[in-house]
Amino acid sequence: MEPVTQKTKLNNPLPTVSPKQRKRKNLFTSYGFAAPAMILLFVFLILPAILALYYSFTNYYLLTPEKTKFVAFENYKRLAEDTLFLKSLGNTALFVVIVVPVQTLVALALALLVNQKLMGIKFFRMAFFAPVVTSMVIVSILWTFIYNPDNGLANSILNIVGLGPFQFLTDKDQAMYSIIFMSIWQGAGYQMMIFLAGLQDIPDHQYEAASIDGANAWQKLIHITIPGIRNILAFIAIVTMIAATKLFIQPFVMTQGGPLDSTKTLVYMVYETGFKFRDVGYSSAIAILFFVIVLIISILQRKFIKENTE
Amino acid sequence: MKKGVLLLFCLIFAFSMAGCSNDKQGASGTEKGGEVQLKMWAHQGQPKEVDFYKKRIDEFNKEHKGKINVKLDIIPSGAGHAYEDKINAAATSNGLPDVLDMDGPFVGNYAATGILAPIDDYVDKKDKQDFAKSIIQQGTYDGKLYALGAMESSIAVFYNKKLLKEAGIQAPETLDKAWTWDQFMEASKKLTKGDVKGLTMHMDLGVGEWLTYMGSVFVWSNDGLMLNKDRTKAEGYLNSPESVEALDYVKDLFKSKVVSVSNGPADFEEGKAAMMIGGVWLIPGFEEYKDLDWGMTYFPYSKKKVSPSGSWAFGVSSQSQHPKEAAEVAKWMSNKDSVVEISKITGMPPARESAFKELTEYDKLPKKIIKDQVLNTAKARPATPAYPVLSAKFAEAFQAATLGQDVKKELDKAAKDTDRELERFKK
Numbered sequence: 001m002e003p004v005t006q007k008t009k010l011n012n013p014l015p016t017v018s019p020k021q022r023k024r025k026n027l028f029t030s031y032g033f034a035a036p037a038m039i040l041l042f043v044f045l046i047l048p049a050i051l052a053l054y055y056s057f058t059n060y061y062l063l064t065p066e067k068t069k070f071v072a073f074e075n076y077k078r079l080a081e082d083t084l085f086l087k088s089l090g091n092t093a094l095f096v097v098i099v100v101p102v103q104t105l106v107a108l109a110l111a112l113l114v115n116q117k118l119m120g121i122k123f124f125r126m127a128f129f130a131p132v133v134t135s136m137v138i139v140s141i142l143w144t145f146i147y148n149p150d151n152g153l154a155n156s157i158l159n160i161v162g163l164g165p166f167q168f169l170t171d172k173d174q175a176m177y178s179i180i181f182m183s184i185w186q187g188a189g190y191q192m193m194i195f196l197a198g199l200q201d202i203p204d205h206q207y208e209a210a211s212i213d214g215a216n217a218w219q220k221l222i223h224i225t226i227p228g229i230r231n232i233l234a235f236i237a238i239v240t241m242i243a244a245t246k247l248f249i250q251p252f253v254m255t256q257g258g259p260l261d262s263t264k265t266l267v268y269m270v271y272e273t274g275f276k277f278r279d280v281g282y283s284s285a286i287a288i289l290f291f292v293i294v295l296i297i298s299i300l301q302r303k304f305i306k307e308n309t310e
Numbered sequence: 311m312k313k314g315v316l317l318l319f320c321l322i323f324a325f326s327m328a329g330c331s332n333d334k335q336g337a338s339g340t341e342k343g344g345e346v347q348l349k350m351w352a353h354q355g356q357p358k359e360v361d362f363y364k365k366r367i368d369e370f371n372k373e374h375k376g377k378i379n380v381k382l383d384i385i386p387s388g389a390g391h392a393y394e395d396k397i398n399a400a401a402t403s404n405g406l407p408d409v410l411d412m413d414g415p416f417v418g419n420y421a422a423t424g425i426l427a428p429i430d431d432y433v434d435k436k437d438k439q440d441f442a443k444s445i446i447q448q449g450t451y452d453g454k455l456y457a458l459g460a461m462e463s464s465i466a467v468f469y470n471k472k473l474l475k476e477a478g479i480q481a482p483e484t485l486d487k488a489w490t491w492d493q494f495m496e497a498s499k500k501l502t503k504g505d506v507k508g509l510t511m512h513m514d515l516g517v518g519e520w521l522t523y524m525g526s527v528f529v530w531s532n533d534g535l536m537l538n539k540d541r542t543k544a545e546g547y548l549n550s551p552e553s554v555e556a557l558d559y560v561k562d563l564f565k566s567k568v569v570s571v572s573n574g575p576a577d578f579e580e581g582k583a584a585m586m587i588g589g590v591w592l593i594p595g596f597e598e599y600k601d602l603d604w605g606m607t608y609f610p611y612s613k614k615k616v617s618p619s620g621s622w623a624f625g626v627s628s629q630s631q632h633p634k635e636a637a638e639v640a641k642w643m644s645n646k647d648s649v650v651e652i653s654k655i656t657g658m659p660p661a662r663e664s665a666f667k668e669l670t671e672y673d674k675l676p677k678k679i680i681k682d683q684v685l686n687t688a689k690a691r692p693a694t695p696a697y698p699v700l701s702a703k704f705a706e707a708f709q710a711a712t713l714g715q716d717v718k719k720e721l722d723k724a725a726k727d728t729d730r731e732l733e734r735f736k737k
């Protein structure tokens with residue numbers, strides 16, 4: 001900035017701004033900066049959510065929006081009697097209940113493995129992370145081949161150990177577990193990376209001190225490592241839970257929700273009802289209920305974790 | 311500084327608005343220097359088929375230079391419902407192209423919901439008579455014509471000549487000698503040896519239209535129906551004893567292990583299955599398998615000889631501002647030249663009788679089988695607005711049958727869901 005000379009001061013005196021005005025101006029600037037993000041959020045997140053709530057009380061058919069009528073709680077009544085909805089809810093719950101703890105543990109184990117200072121460890125970090133950056137659709141298609149009961153890789157390998165052959169995706173009792181296994185394999189690398197960052201934040205001198213005190217590896221893990229990454233653990237548990245409830249691509253690509261609805265999830269049902277069957281009203285009702293369920297679980301989880309960390 | 315921010319906002323808004331309005335204009339047809347600009351969507355079939363669409367539209371544009379210009383977009387269709395999803399999404403956002411390519415059985419739903427505009431006024435009555443009856447049936451809803459197809463389709467039983475000879479089996483070569491279900495079952499059992507299955511039914515295509523397209527024929531052949539004559543009711547038809555018996559036959563095929571639920575996509579071509587219930591569009595692909603010596607025979611029957619029908623057809627969207635010009639495109643894509651050419655490329659039977667006369671390969675085996683089926687036994691899937699639900703639920707019931715489930719229970723469920731959907735359109 002140029003130094004303010006006497007002359008410019010005379011010709012162009014600084015405007016007198018009251019603190020109140022300045023505050024208002026600051027407010028304007030900050031909202032101005034937030035506006036692009038807020039507008040996008042409103043248009044693509046909040047508005048659709050409000051619309052979904054509204055549609056769930058109507059009989060909106062995708063191709064005839066002009067004939068939409070208000071039907072009050074009819075969609076929700078139908079939901080209460082829909083066995084397919086209960087089945088989808090059960091399938092989603094099964095996926096979440098297994099994936100969240102197992103994937104978190106696998107990721108932690110992987111992170112501990114690749115956190116060692118060994119030659120070529122970067123290669124393994126990359127290898128474990130590679131499935132994460134691969135498109136889920138491609139991964140799903142690949143695993144459809146791997147899971148082929150007659151000439152797939154999975155049965156060939158299991159055959160060497162003397163197991164199988166398994167039917168995998170074409171058996172109603174195995175399809176969901178096949179998807180769970182593949183999803184953990186695909187997703188664990190992501191949590192591993194976050195854990196790794198946390199692990200590297202734990203100062204070395206703590207481990208050194210523990211070694212001097214004669215602590216073994218297990219005691220170090222329980223008393224130093226786990227407490228050191230407690231916050232990250234909580235974060236990962238919540239994020240994985242929310243991501244797991246949204247299971248869709250795997251059943252969409254690999255099984256189309258079958259066989260016998262054994263891999264139909266809530267989000268799949270929302271898609272199928274809303275797009276394939278064009279029944280937006282009913283689809284919205286499912287989505288709203290799904291939202292409420294996830295919200296309740298998230299609140300409970302937060303509360304539980306908060307109590308634990310305090 | 312502040313002015314800069316404001317300008318930036320304005321720019322962002324301007325761009326986003328421009329983006330929106332561009333889409334809309336393009337969708338409903340515009341004019342550029344007197345030349346009508348049209349948009350068209352076609353599904354992504356086999357590569358050669360896509361090339362044909364592009365080439366034919368290029369020729370159309372050359373022929374109509376200065377009057378009509380069509381921009382063709384090829385939309386992936388996938389094994390699922392990707393193409394239908396795209397149409398549904400576009401229909402709600404006023405983003406439909408002027409000319410639409412759609413699968414035959416969906417015409418009823420699109421017509422009932424007002425997505426399509428009737429094209430009777432633009433189609434010459436005499437020309438209409440040249441089309442195969444099944445093609446006009448599939449394009450007609452409520453007495454009005456909505457779509458014209460260039461291709462008909464059919465499913466036949468393909469067989470590996472070498473493997474049949476080894477097993478001492480002679481496949482029927484005339485329609486009156488077509489295999490009954492029992493004979494077909496017997497042949498499949500005889501042909502199943504070790505790693506080679508007697509039959510593949512392309513279960514790798516997933517739970518989608520294929521299962522309904524192929525599976526409905528079993529029901530019809532056993533004197534069953536999917537809906538009543540008025541197409542207003544599924545209960546008592548879709549789950550009638552005849553329909554249940556039909557899917558029980560399919561169940562038996564899978565139970566006796568002559569056919570697998572986890573077949574590979576090319577088991578027949580690679581000699582891992584002796585016979586295949588497959589679409590006639592697979593024929594051009596056989597060229598890649600030099601060792602394959604194949605033959606073709608009729609769809610097996612129970613009480614009535616029936617064969618599948620229906621294929622992609624062209625219609626005009628109701629959102630088009632130039633329906634007359636758009637209808638020209640639909641007619642162009644289904645005129646005799648197009649029909650003959652696409653039939654040669656895809657191996658699909660032609661949609662016009664005059665084209666059959668020109669394609670002499672349909673007079674002798676193996677393609678005679680297709681001609682016999684198209685002209686004598688073809689039956690279209692019901693044109694009903696509830697088709698999306700009916701098709702999906704029937705496909706699920708069919709899959710349940712292949713997995714050895716209780717067929718009656720599954721068809722009861724399918725009938726109930728279909729009837730609820732039909733209620734929606736009874737007003």
